[in-house]
Amino acid sequence: MNKGKQLAAGDRRRVSPVAVGTMLGLVLPMLAQAQQPAEQTGNEPELLEIVVTAQKREQRLQDVGLTVTAFDGDLLASQGVNAVTDLAKMVPGLDVTPSPSGSPVYTLRGVGFFESSLSSAPDVAIYLDQVPLAIPAFSALTAFDLERVEVLKGPQGTLFGTNATGGAINLIAAKPTRQAQGGIKAEYGRFNTVRLDSFVSGPITDDLNGRVAVKLNRGDAWQRSYTRDDTMGELDDAAGRMLLDWQASDALRVELNLNGWLNRSDPQAPQLARKTLPSDLQAPIGSSGFGGTVTAALPLLALPAAPRDARAANWSPDYRPYRDDRFYQAALNISYDLTEDISLTALTGYSDLRQRKASSYSGTDLPAFDQASNNADADDVSQELRLASTDAGATLRWMVGANYQRTGSYENIDAIYPQASTGTRDGFSANSFDSRQVFKQWAAFGNLEYDVADDLTLKAGIRYSDSKRTAVNRAYDTPGYVEPNPNSPGLTRFFNIVMPAVYVPIFCPGVTFTPVVPGQSISINPDTCVSGDYHGTLKEDNLPWSLGLDFKPTDGLLLYANASRGFKGGAFPIANGASQEQYYPVPQEKLTAYEMGFKSTVVDRRIMLNGAAFYYDYANKQTRGKTVDPLFGALEQLVSIPKSRTYGAELELTTVPTRGLTLRTAVTWLDAKIKTYDGIVGANNVGGLLFPTRASFAGTTLPFAPELALAVSADYEFPLDDQRDAFLGASLRAQSKSYGSPQLSAQDRADARIDGYATLDLRAGLKAADDSWTVSVWGRNVTNTFYWTNSLRAFDTIVRYTGRPAEYGVTLGYNF
Numbered sequence: 001m002n003k004g005k006q007l008a009a010g011d012r013r014r015v016s017p018v019a020v021g022t023m024l025g026l027v028l029p030m031l032a033q034a035q036q037p038a039e040q041t042g043n044e045p046e047l048l049e050i051v052v053t054a055q056k057r058e059q060r061l062q063d064v065g066l067t068v069t070a071f072d073g074d075l076l077a078s079q080g081v082n083a084v085t086d087l088a089k090m091v092p093g094l095d096v097t098p099s100p101s102g103s104p105v106y107t108l109r110g111v112g113f114f115e116s117s118l119s120s121a122p123d124v125a126i127y128l129d130q131v132p133l134a135i136p137a138f139s140a141l142t143a144f145d146l147e148r149v150e151v152l153k154g155p156q157g158t159l160f161g162t163n164a165t166g167g168a169i170n171l172i173a174a175k176p177t178r179q180a181q182g183g184i185k186a187e188y189g190r191f192n193t194v195r196l197d198s199f200v201s202g203p204i205t206d207d208l209n210g211r212v213a214v215k216l217n218r219g220d221a222w223q224r225s226y227t228r229d230d231t232m233g234e235l236d237d238a239a240g241r242m243l244l245d246w247q248a249s250d251a252l253r254v255e256l257n258l259n260g261w262l263n264r265s266d267p268q269a270p271q272l273a274r275k276t277l278p279s280d281l282q283a284p285i286g287s288s289g290f291g292g293t294v295t296a297a298l299p300l301l302a303l304p305a306a307p308r309d310a311r312a313a314n315w316s317p318d319y320r321p322y323r324d325d326r327f328y329q330a331a332l333n334i335s336y337d338l339t340e341d342i343s344l345t346a347l348t349g350y351s352d353l354r355q356r357k358a359s360s361y362s363g364t365d366l367p368a369f370d371q372a373s374n375n376a377d378a379d380d381v382s383q384e385l386r387l388a389s390t391d392a393g394a395t396l397r398w399m400v401g402a403n404y405q406r407t408g409s410y411e412n413i414d415a416i417y418p419q420a421s422t423g424t425r426d427g428f429s430a431n432s433f434d435s436r437q438v439f440k441q442w443a444a445f446g447n448l449e450y451d452v453a454d455d456l457t458l459k460a461g462i463r464y465s466d467s468k469r470t471a472v473n474r475a476y477d478t479p480g481y482v483e484p485n486p487n488s489p490g491l492t493r494f495f496n497i498v499m500p501a502v503y504v505p506i507f508c509p510g511v512t513f514t515p516v517v518p519g520q521s522i523s524i525n526p527d528t529c530v531s532g533d534y535h536g537t538l539k540e541d542n543l544p545w546s547l548g549l550d551f552k553p554t555d556g557l558l559l560y561a562n563a564s565r566g567f568k569g570g571a572f573p574i575a576n577g578a579s580q581e582q583y584y585p586v587p588q589e590k591l592t593a594y595e596m597g598f599k600s601t602v603v604d605r606r607i608m609l610n611g612a613a614f615y616y617d618y619a620n621k622q623t624r625g626k627t628v629d630p631l632f633g634a635l636e637q638l639v640s641i642p643k644s645r646t647y648g649a650e651l652e653l654t655t656v657p658t659r660g661l662t663l664r665t666a667v668t669w670l671d672a673k674i675k676t677y678d679g680i681v682g683a684n685n686v687g688g689l690l691f692p693t694r695a696s697f698a699g700t701t702l703p704f705a706p707e708l709a710l711a712v713s714a715d716y717e718f719p720l721d722d723q724r725d726a727f728l729g730a731s732l733r734a735q736s737k738s739y740g741s742p743q744l745s746a747q748d749r750a751d752a753r754i755d756g757y758a759t760l761d762l763r764a765g766l767k768a769a770d771d772s773w774t775v776s777v778w779g780r781n782v783t784n785t786f787y788w789t790n791s792l793r794a795f796d797t798i799v800r801y802t803g804r805p806a807e808y809g810v811t812l813g814y815n816f
Contacts, residue, residue, distance in 0.1 A: 047605050047656055048072070052150050053172070055447070056130075056159055056399060057392065062599045065459065065550035065560030067153040067612045067650065069666070073146045073174060077185075079713065079731055080761060080780055082195070082217075084126065084143045084169065089733040089759070091151050092709035093650065093668035094124075097740075097790040098268055098801050100361050100371075103137045108153055109614070110646045110672030110705030111166035111591065113622050114741065115638065117574040118355065118376045119409040119437040123166035123589070125156060129173055129257055131331040131349035132162045134380040134407045138327060138351055139171075141239040141261035145199050145213035147174045154593045154614070155566020157544035158447055158461030161347075161384050161403045165568045165591040165618075173257065176209035176245045177201045182816050185774075189809025193219035193235060204244075211243040222804065223269055226312040227303075227365055232321065236264040251337040260328030267321045269313040270799035271306040272363035273751070273791065300419055300796055303364050308786050310805040315360035319370040319416055323357040341391045345401075347384040353377065355411075363799035366419040372478075378409035398448040407439040411574050414478050418485075420795050422632070428491040429483060431522075433475040435574035441467035447546075459548040459562075466541045471572035473534045473583040474521030495522045495531065498631065504529045506689065507630075523577040534580040540588050542567040558599040565592045571622055573638045578629050586640040590619040608654040618644040623703065623742065628683045628692035641742070643676040644702060660717040665710075672705035674698060674742060681744050697742055706738040706756065725767050727776075734758035740791045751798045757787035759803070765811075774813040781806050 050061045054068045061070050069091050071081075079090060085104050088096040095107040099116035106112060106124035113123045118137060126133040133139045143149070150170040157163040180202030187195040194217070201211040219235030239261035246254040306312045315321055329351040336344045355376040362368035386401025411434060418429035445463035452458055477491050489497065500513035508529035516522050516531045524531045548562035568589040575582045597612030625639030648670040655663045674697045682693040713731040720726050736756040743749040760783050765776025784806035791800045 047601065047608050047654060047662075050148065052148070053130075054150055054152055054159075054170070055449075056386075056388070057397075059392075062556075062558065062601055062608065062610075064599075065457070065548055065558060065597075066562065067595065067597060067614075069151040069153075069652070070148055072148045076143075076146060076149060078715070078729060078763065080778065081143060081149075083141065084139045084171070086143070087149065087151065087169065089731070089761075090711055090713075092666050092711050092735075093153065093648075093670065094151060095704040095706070095738070095789075097704060099790075100270075100359060100792070100794070103135075104139070105704075106136065106166070106169070107704040108151075108166040109616070109648065109668070110670055110702045111616070111618070112704055113568070113571075114703055115571065115573065115622070115624050117435065117571070118378055118411045119407070119435065119439070119574070120571050121162070121407075121439070121569055123164060123568055125160065125162045125164035125168045126171070127160065127162075127168060128171045128259070128329070129255075129331060129333070130161075130170075130347055130384075131257070131329070131351075132160075132380070132382055132405070133329075133351065134162065134382070134405065135353065135378055135409070137325075137353060137355065137378075138329070138380075140263055140325070140327070141215070141237055142171060142259065144197060144215040144239055145174050145211075145241060147172045154562075154595060155544065155546075155564045155591050157465070157566050158445055158463045158546050158564075159399075161382060161405065161443075163443075163463075163465055163542070163544060163567045163569065165566045165589050173241060173243060173259075174199070174201075174211065174213070176211040176243050178203060178209060183814065185811060185813040187809055187811040189219075189778075190807040191220045191222045191233075191235075193217070193807075193809065207247045209245045211241075213241045215239045217265075221266065222311060223266075223313045224311050225314050225365060226306055226309075227314060228317075230315075230317065232266050232269050232313065232315060234266050238262050253335050255333040257329070257331040257333075260326070263323055263325040263327075265323060267323050267357060267359050268801060269315040269321060269360050270363040270794070271313050271788070271802050272303065273798040273800050274305055275300060275303065276793065276796055276798060298419070298421070299366055300364065300368050300421075303366070306363070310784075310786055310802045313802075314363055314365045316362075316365055316367045316370050318367055319358060319360070319372040321358050321360050325353070325355045325357065327351070327353045337390070338387075341389055341394070343388055343390045345384075345386050345388070347382075347386075347403075349380070349382040351380040353379070361794040361799070362420070362797050363794065364419075364797065367416050368419045368797065369415065369417045369795050371413050372416045373412070373414040376409065376411040378407065380405065380407045382406075395451045396448065397450075398446070400444075400446040402442070402444045404442045405440070408437070410434070410436045413574065413576075414481075415576060416478070416481070417795070418483075422795060427488045427494045429485075429488065430478040430481045431475055431491045431576065432478045433574065433576050434473070435572065436472045437469065437572060439467065439469045439569070441465055441569070455552045457550040459546070459550065461546040463544045464541070465544070465567070467539070467569050469538045469540075469569065469572065469585070471534070471536045471538075471583065471585070473523070473536075473572065473574065473577060473580075474532075475523050475577050476521050477518060479519075491522060492516050492518045492520075495524075499524065499529070499531075502688070503630065523580045523583070525580050534577070534583040536572055536583060536585055538570045538572070538585045538587075540570055542588060542590070556601040556605075559596075560598070561596045563592075563594050565590065567591075568622070571638060573624070573636070575636050575638075578632055578635060579627075582627060582635060582637045584637075586622045586638045587620050589622055592617040606656045608652070610652040611650060613649040614647065616644075616646040618646060621702070625742075626680045628680060628690050630689040630691070633683050633690050634680070639679065641674055641677040641697075644672070644674050646670065646672040646702070646705070648672075662715045664713045666712075668709045670705055670707055670709070672702040674700045674702065677742070679742065679744070681748075695744055697744055700742050700744065701739055703741050704738055704754075706735040706754075709735040719769065720766070723769055725769055727763075727765055727767065729763040731761040732758060733761075751793065752791055754788060754791055757785055757803075759783070759785050759787070772815050774811070776811045777809070778811065779806065779808040780804075782808070 221231035384403035447461035
């Protein structure tokens with residue numbers, strides 16, 4: 001029997017779409033009956049109303065016929081959200097994991113792009129005040145002094161400036177106020193962590209308001225080596241934002257957002273789970289012929305795996321990880337009322353990132369595979385113009401517009417691996433590789449909402465996008481690196497010996513090999529057997545669309561049904577490319593989504609219950625995979641999974657059973673599987689050359705897609721006297737097992753497995769009745785749960801990225 005089919009049968013889920021439909025069929029009639037008004041007793045508790053801009057106009061969250069999760073700034077602060085990555089503990093179905101390069105990877109409902117290249121566009125787009133943060137690394141320290149966060153689930157493109165298949169995260173900064181005010185918050189926690197947040201806001205002139213916010217973070221190392229006396233994980237970053245709002249006239253408003261951050265915090269070191277080398281390794285060099293065998297004395301073989309301790313890790317002291325990154329952004333939003341009912345908006349953004357860092361890959365204290373240097377620069381320019389109707393009560397509400405985006409990036413990596421099996425066998429132990437990419441896109445879009453009747457609204461949107469991405473990739477000798485073994489020829493000499501002797505006669509018979517000049521690219525064109533820089537161009541266009549119906553049978557109940565199609569552009573990787581085939585692009589993703597849901601507010605606004613069921617038809621999913629080089633075996637390459645499908649359901653329940661007490665529960669059930677993909681699972685040695693072995697991955701679970709994810713919180717605030725209130729809170733985040741990458745064999749699936757886990761946060765404190773001061777104590781992961789968020793292969797090792805251990809501290813806040 002096919003292994004892929006065996007796995008599919010073994011992983012078959014217990015919940016079906018029929019069960020989901022039955023659940024909704026039972027819930028909806030109950031909600032309709034619950035709309036009957038209850039007897040008023042005066043001063044009744046009710047839910048906090050959140051206004052969102054998910055459809056680029058202000059609406060009550062419960063009136064938006066989309067699956068949107070939103071949190072205001074106070075709730076984010078109370079639950080310890082200090083970065084965009086922290087949103088995962090509040091949004092079931094959102095998975096955030098670090099990549100080996102340190103850039104976060106966002107996955108929503110099983111839709112994500114695990115690719116560490118700086119230039120790669122994400123499946124989940126991120127915006128700050130409507131301006132796209134085109135590269136995930138841009139968002140590292142932007143989540144501070146926020147008015148709210150909105151998480152939109154499903155394909156995006158007809159309303160927002162960047163196409164995305166998974167969803168969008170909208171960060172809305174707290175805005176300047178008309179009255180002078182300010183605040184400061186200081187936090188002290190475990191590992192001597194100190195966080196300072198402050199802001200001042202108010203009028204500058206009669207028609208100009210401003211706001212300045214600053215955040216500083218410092219802390220000692222939280223990771224420690226389990227083989228020597230050394231630590232890693234110091235916190236050292238700062239961020240700032242200045243906002244200016246100018247009401248130039250009754251019709252003209254100008255908003256300027258200047259923000260930036262500096263990040264010198266240590267990258268996280270991965271944890272060694274196991275070695276992939278057999279203990280009795282005795283492997284001949286093979287085609288290279290550069291001396292002897294790989295012996296059991298290889299130091300890597302003697303290293304122990306890390307203990308089950310979140311703090312235990314290892315890294316090479318010779319190539320110690322570090323980071324020195326900086327980012328800044330300028331955004332200008334100009335809106336002008338052409339008439340009483342039509343507004344023109346011009347949105348201009350510029351972002352710039354400089355990255356200087358080094359990362360450990362192998363999880364060991366040996367230079368088994370280290371990025372001794374990972375330097376990068378990227379910038380993004382975006383411009384959007386749109387016309388929109390402004391009468392929220394009109395029967396027809398519409399918006400049309402166009403936007404342009406250009407993103408440029410350059411990334412260079414120095415890879416060092418003298419203690420890896422590859423470096424020992426092949427006669428070279430270091431090389432560099434880089435990628436220079438430019439992405440250009442223009443698009444035109446339109447969206448409308450039409451009230452067919454008082455209780456029925458038709459929605460439709462469409463967008464046409466045209467894009468071009470170019471890439472120049474290469475691999476070459478690391479400048480200044482000296483091979484530790486004097487008999488090692490180094491990368492360029494190795495290629496100049498092996499290629500004409502082995503590769504060219506077999507794959508390009510009759511071709512005279514042109515020797516590689518030191519310092520130039522060794523990456524060989526498989527069609528011509530000529531080495532050099534790879535130049536690629538990818539031109540694509542697409543037509544995202546959306547259709548939907550909103551039905552409001554009674555006050556407080558919204559039923560909606562949506563169908564939409566989204567795209568995410570194709571991509572070139574940055575890779576250690578022996579062959580230019582490793583640089584080939586993957587085509588754009590296409591995801592068609594079908595969703596039905598409801599939103600309800602019942603029992604005099606004391607209970608909010610929202611739910612949705614969805615199905616995704618997913619084509620050409622992009623992911624990091626493997627290719628087999630005839631000489632070097634398995635090497636990295638971007639791959640495209642032809643067909644996948646995802647279906648699932650979500651429920652959100654928020655209640656205020658009594659004044660001061662708020663209970664929140666959100667759960668996501670997900671079944672995300674590959675339908676069609678024949679991938680590489682090994683290599684066959686034929687005459688000293690390696691050729692790929694393929695097998696079906698049908699039925700394999702998509703990466704970072706746990707079957708169940710849950711977020712539960714309880715917050716209780718009550719008065720002590722006329723001047724002081726007390727508060728208590730708890731938050732639980734849990735998920736079932738998932739996998740870090742598509743895997744077929746039993747061992748590979750075990751290596752990629754991310755065990756299910758649950759973490760508990762607690763908080764308590766006192767505050768002034770007028771909110772002028774706050775004192776609180778808190779604990780995060782108070783049970784000290786050991787868990788990891790990613791597991792992957794790093795050449796000779798399997799490594800894990802662990803979650804942080806138990807932390808606790810105190811926070812003081814003062815507003816004026």
